[in-house]
Amino acid sequence: MKQDLKLISMSDVQAEEVKWLWYPYIPLGKVTIIQGDPGEGKTTFVLAMIALLTRGEPLPERDTAAEPMSAIYQTAEDGLADTIRPRLDSFGADCSRVLVIDESRKELTLSDERLEAAVRETGARLIVLDPLQAYLGSDVDMHRANEIRPIFKRLCAMAERTGCAVILIGHMNKMQGQKASYRGLGSIDFRAAARSVLVVGRLKDEPHIRVVAHDKSSLAPEGASIAFELDPDTGFQWKGCCDTTVEQLLSGSGTVQTKTMLMEDALRELLTQPTPAEEVQKRASELDISQRTLMIAKKNLGVISEKQGERWYWRMPGQGCKDVTV
Missing domain, CATH: 1.10.10 (Arc Repressor Mutant, subunit A)
Incomplete structure (x- = not known):
């Protein structure tokens, strides 16, 4: 039986420049993971970012902005009416540009064809699934690489075909003293498939200040850490760049000054x-x-x-x- 072999010469491959939703943190057409312990502000950070995108305003530490764009936001943890919509309103988002795929009849998964259909119908430049673990599918073991790899391969292919940025929000495990790469829940293949990984956390001495630190960047140099504040009195505020590292963030050490x-x-x-x-x-x-x-x-x-x-x-x-x- 003749082997079905097809070879591709790299001389026939057309080089392409990476496009960005937010350089160097979130590439378009690729998968980004944002992870952290529960309650550290991952969802709040993403919703504040979506608000800027829907209004066509510059993202933190950027001087220019794209035209207002649509985003698809899926959540399995927070209510749309009592949590997500009020947060978007507080950030001044254009809620007509924030879409949700109806899961009332059928739950969504990372392999669902509705993801690509929704992107093509709405022209959305961003899809967020929060949390990642809820969208694997009930029959998928998140710790088994052989089950995770084909799912992520299909998701990455969808992102590349549509040019849409995909953000997966994930919780971290409780193993203290470990590197960030080993604190994500499930298989290490989650991290391997993502082109960018961001960690959100807080420092012990400044409980209202949160920091987003770049833990993996396959397509550009790692970006500076970004601080924001979650204060009961003043609410959400962007605080700019800081020198806090991922290791400091996970240990709670260090200080933030932007x-x-x-x-x-x-x-x-x-x-x-x-x-x-x-x-x-x-x-x-x-x-x-x-x-x-x-x-x-x-x-x-x-x-x-x-x-x-x-x-x-x-x-x-x-x-x-x-x-x-x-």
Whole structure:
């Protein structure tokens, strides 16, 4: 019997440039895993990101943005009406661009043909499945590589055909002192198939601050860690880049200091009374703070701009003047 052999010469393969939803964290047409312990803010981080994408606003640490885009978000843990929609509203998302595949008659899996059909019908550039473990299928053992590999192969092929970014949100196991690569639930083949892996966690000394650290990047250099805040009083706020490593994040050690946080501290110190805008700009320049970071810090603190005579002044909320926004 003649062997059915077909060889491909690399000289016939057309090289392609990787396209990105968010460089260097989330590639288009590929699978990204976002993992962390329960309650660390993985879902909140993703929903805040989706809100920016649906509004056509720049993602953290990016100066430019794509046109507003649609995203498909599937969750097996949170209610759409009482949890997901209120969170999206709080982030200012365009909810008409956030779609959900109806699972009332049939539960969705990673191998489901409805994933690709939904992407093609909606033009979505992002699919999120939260959590990964819930979408494997009831007859799949997540610890068996021979069962995981074909599922991920089909999922990766779907992502490549459609050019859609796929995010899988996963929990981590409770094994302390282990590297991140061994703390993901299930087979190590999950991590092997993903082109990018992000870890979300918090540090012991700063419980309201969360950090997203790049743990694997197959298509670009690893990106800087990104901090955000989940505060009971002020809610969600982006805090900018920091030096926290994955190892520090998993052990809870270290501290977080970003340029956004540095500028926030400077504004608190400077704006004890209404202050001319040029003095604020001068202080930002002294700290080597970009205009974008300055405006994020201003937004986070609720700083108000108002014109008095021919000059613009910045002040903290509650200082008793009429609110005038630039």
